[in-house]
Amino acid sequence: MAREQMSEAAERSKSQLAYHWLKERIASEELTPGYRLVLGSIADQLGMSVVPVREAIRRLEAEGLVTFERNVGARVSMIDDTQYRHSMEALAILEGAATALAARHLTDDDLRQARDLNRRLVESLDDFDPHLFTAVNHSFHAVLFAACPNPRMRALVDAEWTRLGHLRDSTFSFVPGRAQESVREHEVLLDLIETGAPLPDIERAARGHRSATLAAYLSHEHPDGVTTSL
Protein backbone atom coordinates (compact mmCIF):
# COMPACT_ATOMS: atom_id res chain seq x y z
CA MET A 1 0.00 0.00 0.00
CA ALA A 2 0.90 3.64 -0.35
CA ARG A 3 2.96 3.07 -3.38
CA GLU A 4 1.98 5.68 -5.91
CA GLN A 5 1.69 8.64 -3.60
CA MET A 6 4.73 10.51 -4.84
CA SER A 7 2.37 13.43 -5.04
CA GLU A 8 4.63 16.03 -3.58
CA ALA A 9 6.86 15.38 -0.64
CA ALA A 10 8.36 12.11 -1.87
CA GLU A 11 11.78 13.59 -1.38
CA ARG A 12 13.45 10.73 0.35
CA SER A 13 14.66 7.63 -1.39
CA LYS A 14 13.44 4.30 -0.13
CA SER A 15 16.81 3.53 1.30
CA GLN A 16 16.69 6.72 3.34
CA LEU A 17 13.15 5.94 4.34
CA ALA A 18 14.14 2.55 5.64
CA TYR A 19 17.07 4.09 7.46
CA HIS A 20 14.97 6.62 9.31
CA TRP A 21 12.20 4.13 9.94
CA LEU A 22 14.61 1.75 11.61
CA LYS A 23 16.55 4.39 13.46
CA GLU A 24 13.41 5.86 14.92
CA ARG A 25 12.19 2.50 16.06
CA ILE A 26 15.50 1.69 17.66
CA ALA A 27 15.62 5.05 19.40
CA SER A 28 12.08 4.66 20.69
CA GLU A 29 12.93 1.20 21.96
CA GLU A 30 10.24 -0.40 19.88
CA LEU A 31 13.13 -2.48 18.61
CA THR A 32 15.14 -3.47 21.62
CA PRO A 33 18.77 -4.56 21.71
CA GLY A 34 19.20 -8.08 20.47
CA TYR A 35 16.11 -7.87 18.30
CA ARG A 36 16.57 -9.74 15.09
CA LEU A 37 16.24 -7.60 11.96
CA VAL A 38 15.12 -9.81 9.08
CA LEU A 39 15.65 -8.10 5.77
CA GLY A 40 12.71 -9.66 4.02
CA SER A 41 10.21 -8.89 6.73
CA ILE A 42 11.27 -5.28 6.99
CA ALA A 43 11.12 -4.91 3.25
CA ASP A 44 7.59 -6.30 3.27
CA GLN A 45 6.47 -4.02 6.06
CA LEU A 46 7.77 -1.01 4.18
CA GLY A 47 6.48 -2.16 0.83
CA MET A 48 9.85 -2.22 -0.85
CA SER A 49 12.43 -4.75 -1.91
CA VAL A 50 15.30 -5.86 0.24
CA VAL A 51 17.96 -3.84 -1.53
CA PRO A 52 17.19 -0.46 0.06
CA VAL A 53 16.75 -2.17 3.41
CA ARG A 54 20.19 -3.68 3.15
CA GLU A 55 21.71 -0.28 2.52
CA ALA A 56 19.88 1.23 5.46
CA ILE A 57 21.11 -1.51 7.72
CA ARG A 58 24.63 -1.11 6.43
CA ARG A 59 24.52 2.52 7.39
CA LEU A 60 23.15 1.76 10.83
CA GLU A 61 25.88 -0.80 11.20
CA ALA A 62 28.54 1.79 10.43
CA GLU A 63 27.01 3.96 13.12
CA GLY A 64 27.15 1.12 15.59
CA LEU A 65 23.41 0.86 16.15
CA VAL A 66 23.18 -2.51 14.47
CA THR A 67 25.51 -5.47 14.38
CA PHE A 68 25.74 -7.71 11.39
CA GLU A 69 26.92 -11.24 11.06
CA ARG A 70 27.68 -12.69 7.72
CA ASN A 71 25.07 -15.11 6.40
CA VAL A 72 23.21 -14.82 9.65
CA GLY A 73 21.74 -11.37 9.69
CA ALA A 74 21.42 -8.16 11.59
CA ARG A 75 20.27 -7.42 15.07
CA VAL A 76 19.98 -4.31 17.16
CA SER A 77 23.28 -3.77 18.94
CA MET A 78 23.61 -4.93 22.46
CA ILE A 79 25.67 -2.62 24.57
CA ASP A 80 27.25 -4.47 27.39
CA ASP A 81 28.69 -3.04 30.54
CA THR A 82 32.13 -2.60 29.13
CA GLN A 83 31.03 -0.82 26.00
CA TYR A 84 28.73 1.36 28.04
CA ARG A 85 31.62 2.42 30.19
CA HIS A 86 33.85 3.17 27.23
CA SER A 87 31.17 5.06 25.41
CA MET A 88 30.29 7.13 28.46
CA GLU A 89 33.92 7.99 28.96
CA ALA A 90 34.13 9.14 25.35
CA LEU A 91 30.93 11.10 25.77
CA ALA A 92 32.27 12.79 28.89
CA ILE A 93 35.29 13.96 26.94
CA LEU A 94 33.38 15.04 23.86
CA GLU A 95 30.52 16.69 25.65
CA GLY A 96 32.78 18.44 28.08
CA ALA A 97 34.76 19.97 25.25
CA ALA A 98 31.66 20.80 23.22
CA THR A 99 30.05 22.52 26.18
CA ALA A 100 33.15 24.60 26.78
CA LEU A 101 33.37 25.52 23.11
CA ALA A 102 29.73 26.54 23.23
CA ALA A 103 29.94 28.54 26.44
CA ARG A 104 30.78 31.87 24.90
CA HIS A 105 28.10 31.51 22.26
CA LEU A 106 25.13 30.87 24.50
CA THR A 107 22.51 33.58 24.38
CA ASP A 108 20.51 34.73 27.35
CA ASP A 109 17.65 32.86 25.82
CA ASP A 110 19.61 29.63 25.69
CA LEU A 111 20.54 29.97 29.34
CA ARG A 112 16.99 30.73 30.33
CA GLN A 113 15.86 27.63 28.48
CA ALA A 114 18.52 25.56 30.21
CA ARG A 115 17.44 26.81 33.62
CA ASP A 116 13.84 26.04 32.78
CA LEU A 117 14.72 22.52 31.83
CA ASN A 118 16.71 22.05 34.98
CA ARG A 119 13.77 23.34 36.95
CA ARG A 120 11.65 20.67 35.32
CA LEU A 121 14.24 18.14 36.37
CA VAL A 122 14.06 19.33 39.93
CA GLU A 123 10.28 19.14 39.92
CA SER A 124 10.32 15.65 38.52
CA LEU A 125 12.40 14.45 41.44
CA ASP A 126 9.27 13.77 43.44
CA ASP A 127 7.36 11.10 41.61
CA PHE A 128 10.58 10.08 39.90
CA ASP A 129 10.43 8.57 36.41
CA PRO A 130 13.89 7.55 35.17
CA HIS A 131 12.81 7.57 31.56
CA LEU A 132 11.36 11.05 31.65
CA PHE A 133 14.26 12.32 33.68
CA THR A 134 16.74 10.98 31.13
CA ALA A 135 14.86 12.59 28.28
CA VAL A 136 14.70 16.02 29.87
CA ASN A 137 18.29 15.64 30.97
CA HIS A 138 19.25 15.10 27.37
CA SER A 139 17.40 18.24 26.32
CA PHE A 140 19.26 20.19 28.97
CA HIS A 141 22.64 19.18 27.71
CA ALA A 142 21.54 19.47 24.10
CA VAL A 143 20.71 23.13 24.65
CA LEU A 144 24.17 23.68 26.06
CA PHE A 145 26.22 22.17 23.31
CA ALA A 146 23.91 23.10 20.46
CA ALA A 147 25.68 26.44 20.47
CA CYS A 148 29.03 24.78 19.89
CA PRO A 149 30.37 26.43 16.76
CA ASN A 150 32.13 23.27 15.66
CA PRO A 151 29.65 21.10 13.76
CA ARG A 152 32.01 18.16 13.77
CA MET A 153 32.02 18.14 17.54
CA ARG A 154 28.26 18.38 17.61
CA ALA A 155 28.02 15.41 15.26
CA LEU A 156 30.37 13.35 17.40
CA VAL A 157 28.46 14.14 20.56
CA ASP A 158 25.16 13.31 18.90
CA ALA A 159 26.49 10.05 17.54
CA GLU A 160 27.75 8.99 20.92
CA TRP A 161 24.51 9.92 22.55
CA THR A 162 22.50 7.92 20.05
CA ARG A 163 24.84 5.01 20.45
CA LEU A 164 24.25 4.87 24.16
CA GLY A 165 20.57 4.99 23.39
CA HIS A 166 18.19 3.89 26.04
CA LEU A 167 21.03 2.53 28.12
CA ARG A 168 21.34 6.01 29.54
CA ASP A 169 18.18 5.49 31.55
CA SER A 170 19.74 2.72 33.47
CA THR A 171 21.92 4.90 35.61
CA PHE A 172 19.02 6.87 36.96
CA SER A 173 16.97 3.72 37.29
CA PHE A 174 19.60 1.93 39.29
CA VAL A 175 20.94 4.87 41.23
CA PRO A 176 18.06 7.30 41.74
CA GLY A 177 20.12 9.30 44.18
CA ARG A 178 22.37 10.35 41.34
CA ALA A 179 19.56 12.43 39.87
CA GLN A 180 19.64 14.85 42.77
CA GLU A 181 23.36 15.39 42.59
CA SER A 182 22.97 15.74 38.88
CA VAL A 183 20.62 18.70 38.97
CA ARG A 184 22.83 20.44 41.48
CA GLU A 185 25.80 20.03 39.19
CA HIS A 186 23.71 21.48 36.41
CA GLU A 187 23.25 24.63 38.44
CA VAL A 188 26.94 24.89 39.10
CA LEU A 189 27.66 24.44 35.42
CA LEU A 190 25.20 27.15 34.44
CA ASP A 191 26.68 29.50 36.99
CA LEU A 192 30.15 28.95 35.63
CA ILE A 193 28.96 29.69 32.13
CA GLU A 194 27.01 32.77 33.13
CA THR A 195 29.82 34.29 35.12
CA GLY A 196 32.20 33.79 32.23
CA ALA A 197 34.43 31.33 34.05
CA PRO A 198 37.58 30.18 32.24
CA LEU A 199 36.79 27.62 29.57
CA PRO A 200 38.98 24.91 31.11
CA ASP A 201 36.93 25.21 34.29
CA ILE A 202 33.72 24.82 32.34
CA GLU A 203 35.10 21.87 30.46
CA ARG A 204 36.24 20.22 33.65
CA ALA A 205 32.84 20.74 35.25
CA ALA A 206 30.94 19.36 32.27
CA ARG A 207 33.23 16.37 31.93
CA GLY A 208 33.20 15.69 35.63
CA HIS A 209 29.44 15.82 35.64
CA ARG A 210 29.15 13.00 33.17
CA SER A 211 32.03 11.04 34.67
CA ALA A 212 30.22 11.17 37.98
CA THR A 213 27.13 9.67 36.38
CA LEU A 214 29.27 6.92 34.98
CA ALA A 215 30.92 6.39 38.35
CA ALA A 216 27.53 6.14 40.00
CA TYR A 217 26.53 3.47 37.54
CA LEU A 218 29.75 1.56 37.95
CA SER A 219 29.69 1.64 41.71
CA HIS A 220 26.23 0.15 41.53
CA GLU A 221 27.19 -2.56 39.08
CA HIS A 222 30.64 -3.29 40.44
CA PRO A 223 30.76 -2.24 44.08
CA ASP A 224 34.54 -2.64 43.99
CA GLY A 225 34.76 0.76 42.37
CA VAL A 226 37.38 1.20 39.67
CA THR A 227 37.68 4.91 39.08
CA THR A 228 38.60 6.63 35.89
CA SER A 229 41.17 9.21 36.56
CA LEU A 230 41.49 11.77 33.81
Add this chain to the structure above:
Amino acid sequence: MAREQMSEAAERSKSQLAYHWLKERIASEELTPGYRLVLGSIADQLGMSVVPVREAIRRLEAEGLVTFERNVGARVSMIDDTQYRHSMEALAILEGAATALAARHLTDDDLRQARDLNRRLVESLDDFDPHLFTAVNHSFHAVLFAACPNPRMRALVDAEWTRLGHLRDSTFSFVPGRAQESVREHEVLLDLIETGAPLPDIERAARGHRSATLAAYLSHEHPDGVTTSL
Protein backbone atom coordinates in the same frame (compact mmCIF):
# COMPACT_ATOMS: atom_id res chain seq x y z
CA MET B 1 39.20 -11.88 -14.34
CA ALA B 2 40.12 -13.52 -11.06
CA ARG B 3 36.61 -14.65 -10.55
CA GLU B 4 36.73 -18.30 -9.65
CA GLN B 5 39.64 -18.20 -7.21
CA MET B 6 37.64 -18.81 -4.10
CA SER B 7 40.22 -21.50 -3.51
CA GLU B 8 40.80 -20.99 0.14
CA ALA B 9 40.96 -17.57 1.72
CA ALA B 10 37.71 -16.25 0.26
CA GLU B 11 36.68 -15.21 3.71
CA ARG B 12 35.49 -11.73 2.92
CA SER B 13 32.24 -11.04 1.18
CA LYS B 14 32.36 -9.03 -2.01
CA SER B 15 30.86 -6.08 -0.29
CA GLN B 16 33.66 -6.10 2.26
CA LEU B 17 36.15 -6.56 -0.52
CA ALA B 18 34.85 -3.50 -2.33
CA TYR B 19 34.90 -1.54 0.90
CA HIS B 20 38.54 -2.28 1.63
CA TRP B 21 39.53 -1.84 -1.98
CA LEU B 22 38.05 1.62 -2.08
CA LYS B 23 39.22 2.65 1.34
CA GLU B 24 42.77 1.65 0.56
CA ARG B 25 42.75 3.58 -2.68
CA ILE B 26 41.36 6.66 -1.01
CA ALA B 27 43.91 6.46 1.79
CA SER B 28 46.75 6.04 -0.66
CA GLU B 29 45.50 9.02 -2.62
CA GLU B 30 45.10 7.00 -5.75
CA LEU B 31 41.56 8.29 -5.62
CA THR B 32 41.82 11.96 -4.80
CA PRO B 33 39.11 14.15 -3.28
CA GLY B 34 36.47 15.05 -5.76
CA TYR B 35 37.08 11.92 -7.79
CA ARG B 36 33.89 10.54 -9.21
CA LEU B 37 33.07 7.01 -8.10
CA VAL B 38 30.91 5.37 -10.74
CA LEU B 39 29.23 2.28 -9.39
CA GLY B 40 29.21 0.36 -12.64
CA SER B 41 32.85 0.96 -13.43
CA ILE B 42 33.99 -0.07 -9.99
CA ALA B 43 31.83 -3.17 -10.16
CA ASP B 44 33.43 -4.07 -13.47
CA GLN B 45 36.94 -3.51 -12.20
CA LEU B 46 36.28 -5.76 -9.27
CA GLY B 47 34.42 -8.35 -11.28
CA MET B 48 31.22 -8.11 -9.31
CA SER B 49 27.79 -6.58 -9.66
CA VAL B 50 26.89 -3.13 -8.44
CA VAL B 51 25.00 -4.25 -5.36
CA PRO B 52 28.02 -4.97 -3.17
CA VAL B 53 29.68 -1.82 -4.43
CA ARG B 54 26.72 0.24 -3.37
CA GLU B 55 26.89 -1.18 0.11
CA ALA B 56 30.59 -0.48 0.35
CA ILE B 57 30.06 3.09 -0.72
CA ARG B 58 27.22 3.50 1.74
CA ARG B 59 29.53 2.46 4.50
CA LEU B 60 32.26 4.81 3.37
CA GLU B 61 29.66 7.53 3.21
CA ALA B 62 28.69 6.92 6.83
CA GLU B 63 32.35 7.27 7.73
CA GLY B 64 32.57 10.55 5.90
CA LEU B 65 35.12 9.43 3.33
CA VAL B 66 32.67 9.64 0.47
CA THR B 67 29.83 12.01 -0.27
CA PHE B 68 26.77 10.88 -2.06
CA GLU B 69 24.19 12.80 -4.00
CA ARG B 70 20.92 11.25 -4.87
CA ASN B 71 20.56 10.17 -8.48
CA VAL B 72 23.92 11.68 -9.22
CA GLY B 73 26.49 9.50 -7.57
CA ALA B 74 29.36 9.30 -5.19
CA ARG B 75 32.64 11.11 -5.07
CA VAL B 76 35.57 11.11 -2.71
CA SER B 77 34.92 13.68 -0.01
CA MET B 78 36.45 17.07 -0.37
CA ILE B 79 37.55 18.58 2.89
CA ASP B 80 37.55 22.31 2.75
CA ASP B 81 39.31 24.71 5.03
CA THR B 82 36.46 24.97 7.45
CA GLN B 83 35.93 21.25 7.81
CA TYR B 84 39.63 20.77 8.20
CA ARG B 85 39.67 23.19 11.07
CA HIS B 86 36.73 21.58 12.78
CA SER B 87 38.08 18.10 12.34
CA MET B 88 41.49 19.07 13.64
CA GLU B 89 39.91 20.65 16.67
CA ALA B 90 38.00 17.45 17.33
CA LEU B 91 41.14 15.43 16.82
CA ALA B 92 43.04 17.60 19.28
CA ILE B 93 40.43 16.91 21.90
CA LEU B 94 40.13 13.20 21.21
CA GLU B 95 43.81 12.53 20.80
CA GLY B 96 44.71 14.57 23.83
CA ALA B 97 42.34 12.57 25.98
CA ALA B 98 43.36 9.25 24.43
CA THR B 99 47.02 9.98 25.01
CA ALA B 100 46.38 10.84 28.63
CA LEU B 101 44.31 7.72 29.11
CA ALA B 102 47.12 5.71 27.58
CA ALA B 103 49.93 7.31 29.55
CA ARG B 104 49.88 4.94 32.49
CA HIS B 105 49.73 1.91 30.22
CA LEU B 106 52.74 2.60 28.06
CA THR B 107 55.51 0.08 28.44
CA ASP B 108 59.20 0.92 28.33
CA ASP B 109 59.18 -0.63 24.91
CA ASP B 110 56.43 1.67 23.70
CA LEU B 111 58.33 4.69 24.93
CA ARG B 112 61.52 3.51 23.33
CA GLN B 113 59.68 3.07 20.07
CA ALA B 114 58.20 6.54 20.35
CA ARG B 115 61.60 8.06 20.97
CA ASP B 116 62.98 6.21 17.99
CA LEU B 117 60.25 7.54 15.77
CA ASN B 118 60.83 11.05 17.01
CA ARG B 119 64.52 10.62 16.29
CA ARG B 120 63.62 9.71 12.74
CA LEU B 121 61.52 12.85 12.57
CA VAL B 122 64.45 14.94 13.73
CA GLU B 123 66.74 13.35 11.17
CA SER B 124 64.25 13.94 8.41
CA LEU B 125 64.27 17.65 9.09
CA ASP B 126 67.23 18.13 6.80
CA ASP B 127 66.08 17.14 3.35
CA PHE B 128 62.50 17.73 4.46
CA ASP B 129 59.70 15.72 2.87
CA PRO B 130 56.29 16.76 4.18
CA HIS B 131 54.66 13.53 3.13
CA LEU B 132 57.18 11.31 4.87
CA PHE B 133 57.22 13.55 7.90
CA THR B 134 53.45 13.32 8.22
CA ALA B 135 53.52 9.55 7.94
CA VAL B 136 56.16 9.09 10.63
CA ASN B 137 54.43 11.70 12.74
CA HIS B 138 51.27 9.63 12.59
CA SER B 139 53.17 6.54 13.68
CA PHE B 140 54.57 8.45 16.62
CA HIS B 141 51.17 9.46 17.90
CA ALA B 142 49.71 6.08 17.05
CA VAL B 143 52.21 4.42 19.36
CA LEU B 144 51.16 6.74 22.13
CA PHE B 145 47.43 6.29 22.01
CA ALA B 146 47.49 2.66 20.96
CA ALA B 147 47.86 1.85 24.64
CA CYS B 148 44.65 3.69 25.45
CA PRO B 149 42.54 1.11 27.26
CA ASN B 150 39.32 2.53 25.88
CA PRO B 151 38.71 1.00 22.45
CA ARG B 152 35.92 3.43 21.72
CA MET B 153 38.32 6.31 22.07
CA ARG B 154 40.83 4.59 19.86
CA ALA B 155 38.18 4.08 17.22
CA LEU B 156 37.14 7.72 17.35
CA VAL B 157 40.71 8.93 17.04
CA ASP B 158 41.36 6.57 14.15
CA ALA B 159 38.21 7.65 12.38
CA GLU B 160 39.11 11.29 12.70
CA TRP B 161 42.60 10.68 11.50
CA THR B 162 41.38 8.80 8.44
CA ARG B 163 38.87 11.50 7.75
CA LEU B 164 41.52 14.14 7.63
CA GLY B 165 43.39 11.90 5.25
CA HIS B 166 46.09 13.36 3.17
CA LEU B 167 45.04 16.84 4.16
CA ARG B 168 47.32 16.43 7.16
CA ASP B 169 50.34 16.85 4.94
CA SER B 170 49.34 20.32 4.04
CA THR B 171 50.33 21.90 7.33
CA PHE B 172 53.88 20.72 7.09
CA SER B 173 53.98 21.53 3.42
CA PHE B 174 52.81 25.07 3.94
CA VAL B 175 54.52 25.77 7.24
CA PRO B 176 57.73 23.73 7.30
CA GLY B 177 58.89 25.57 10.38
CA ARG B 178 56.13 23.91 12.34
CA ALA B 179 57.89 20.55 11.98
CA GLN B 180 60.75 21.68 14.18
CA GLU B 181 58.52 22.94 16.94
CA SER B 182 56.58 19.76 16.59
CA VAL B 183 59.44 17.39 17.36
CA ARG B 184 60.42 19.49 20.34
CA GLU B 185 56.90 19.24 21.70
CA HIS B 186 57.09 15.50 21.19
CA GLU B 187 60.08 15.36 23.50
CA VAL B 188 58.27 17.36 26.13
CA LEU B 189 55.29 15.08 25.88
CA LEU B 190 57.41 11.98 26.26
CA ASP B 191 59.16 13.46 29.26
CA LEU B 192 55.86 14.21 30.93
CA ILE B 193 54.70 10.66 30.38
CA GLU B 194 57.94 9.12 31.55
CA THR B 195 58.11 11.15 34.73
CA GLY B 196 54.55 10.24 35.58
CA ALA B 197 53.21 13.76 35.34
CA PRO B 198 49.56 14.32 36.27
CA LEU B 199 47.21 13.16 33.55
CA PRO B 200 45.62 16.57 33.03
CA ASP B 201 49.07 17.94 32.26
CA ILE B 202 49.67 15.23 29.72
CA GLU B 203 46.30 15.79 28.15
CA ARG B 204 46.89 19.50 27.96
CA ALA B 205 50.27 18.98 26.32
CA ALA B 206 48.94 16.51 23.76
CA ARG B 207 45.96 18.67 22.92
CA GLY B 208 48.03 21.79 22.75
CA HIS B 209 50.47 20.09 20.45
CA ARG B 210 47.82 19.42 17.85
CA SER B 211 46.09 22.74 18.36
CA ALA B 212 49.40 24.41 17.63
CA THR B 213 49.66 22.53 14.36
CA LEU B 214 46.19 23.70 13.48
CA ALA B 215 47.07 27.25 14.48
CA ALA B 216 50.15 27.14 12.28
CA TYR B 217 48.03 26.08 9.35
CA LEU B 218 45.39 28.71 10.01
CA SER B 219 47.89 31.53 10.42
CA HIS B 220 49.27 30.57 7.05
CA GLU B 221 45.91 30.40 5.35
CA HIS B 222 44.29 33.30 7.15
CA PRO B 223 47.02 35.62 8.42
CA ASP B 224 44.44 37.40 10.58
CA GLY B 225 44.77 34.63 13.13
CA VAL B 226 41.60 33.56 14.85
CA THR B 227 42.68 31.52 17.82
CA THR B 228 40.86 28.64 19.39
CA SER B 229 40.86 29.06 23.08
CA LEU B 230 40.01 25.90 24.95
Add this chain to the structure above:
DNA sequence: GTGTGACGGATCGTATATTATCCCTTCCAC
Protein backbone atom coordinates in the same frame (compact mmCIF):
# COMPACT_ATOMS: atom_id res chain seq x y z
C1' DG C 1 19.70 -42.97 25.21
C1' DT C 2 22.99 -40.51 22.82
C1' DG C 3 25.69 -39.06 19.08
C1' DT C 4 26.08 -38.20 14.25
C1' DG C 5 24.66 -37.21 9.73
C1' DA C 6 21.43 -35.77 6.34
C1' DC C 7 17.56 -33.16 5.01
C1' DG C 8 14.82 -28.83 4.68
C1' DG C 9 13.22 -24.25 5.74
C1' DA C 10 14.69 -19.65 6.48
C1' DT C 11 17.52 -16.10 5.32
C1' DC C 12 21.41 -13.99 3.36
C1' DG C 13 24.56 -12.79 -0.88
C1' DT C 14 24.86 -11.55 -5.43
C1' DA C 15 23.58 -11.16 -10.29
C1' DT C 16 20.60 -9.53 -13.66
C1' DA C 17 16.80 -6.75 -15.36
C1' DT C 18 13.86 -2.80 -15.34
C1' DT C 19 12.59 1.81 -14.33
C1' DA C 20 13.57 6.60 -13.00
C1' DT C 21 16.45 10.62 -12.90
C1' DC C 22 19.79 13.67 -14.28
C1' DC C 23 22.67 16.15 -17.36
C1' DC C 24 24.31 17.38 -21.66
C1' DT C 25 23.56 18.27 -26.38
C1' DT C 26 21.12 19.63 -30.12
C1' DC C 27 17.66 21.90 -32.54
C1' DC C 28 14.22 25.31 -33.32
C1' DA C 29 12.08 29.77 -32.68
C1' DC C 30 12.58 34.43 -32.04
Add this chain to the structure above:
DNA sequence: GTGGAAGGGATAATATACGATCCGTCACAC
Protein backbone atom coordinates in the same frame (compact mmCIF):
# COMPACT_ATOMS: atom_id res chain seq x y z
C1' DG D 1 23.09 34.65 -32.01
C1' DT D 2 20.73 33.45 -28.01
C1' DG D 3 17.23 31.25 -25.02
C1' DG D 4 14.62 27.50 -24.17
C1' DA D 5 12.65 23.06 -24.94
C1' DA D 6 13.05 18.30 -26.44
C1' DG D 7 15.69 14.17 -26.87
C1' DG D 8 19.24 10.87 -25.81
C1' DG D 9 23.03 8.80 -23.23
C1' DA D 10 24.84 7.78 -18.82
C1' DT D 11 24.04 6.46 -14.37
C1' DA D 12 21.58 5.68 -10.21
C1' DA D 13 17.42 3.32 -7.81
C1' DT D 14 14.81 -0.49 -7.19
C1' DA D 15 12.78 -5.04 -8.16
C1' DT D 16 13.15 -9.74 -9.02
C1' DA D 17 15.52 -14.09 -9.37
C1' DC D 18 18.68 -17.50 -8.12
C1' DG D 19 22.27 -19.70 -5.65
C1' DA D 20 24.79 -20.20 -1.12
C1' DT D 21 24.92 -20.67 3.72
C1' DC D 22 23.35 -21.47 8.12
C1' DC D 23 20.70 -23.71 11.67
C1' DG D 24 17.39 -26.54 13.54
C1' DT D 25 15.20 -31.04 13.29
C1' DC D 26 14.61 -35.66 12.55
C1' DA D 27 16.09 -40.21 11.75
C1' DC D 28 19.09 -43.86 12.19
C1' DA D 29 22.90 -46.41 14.08
C1' DC D 30 25.44 -47.77 17.91
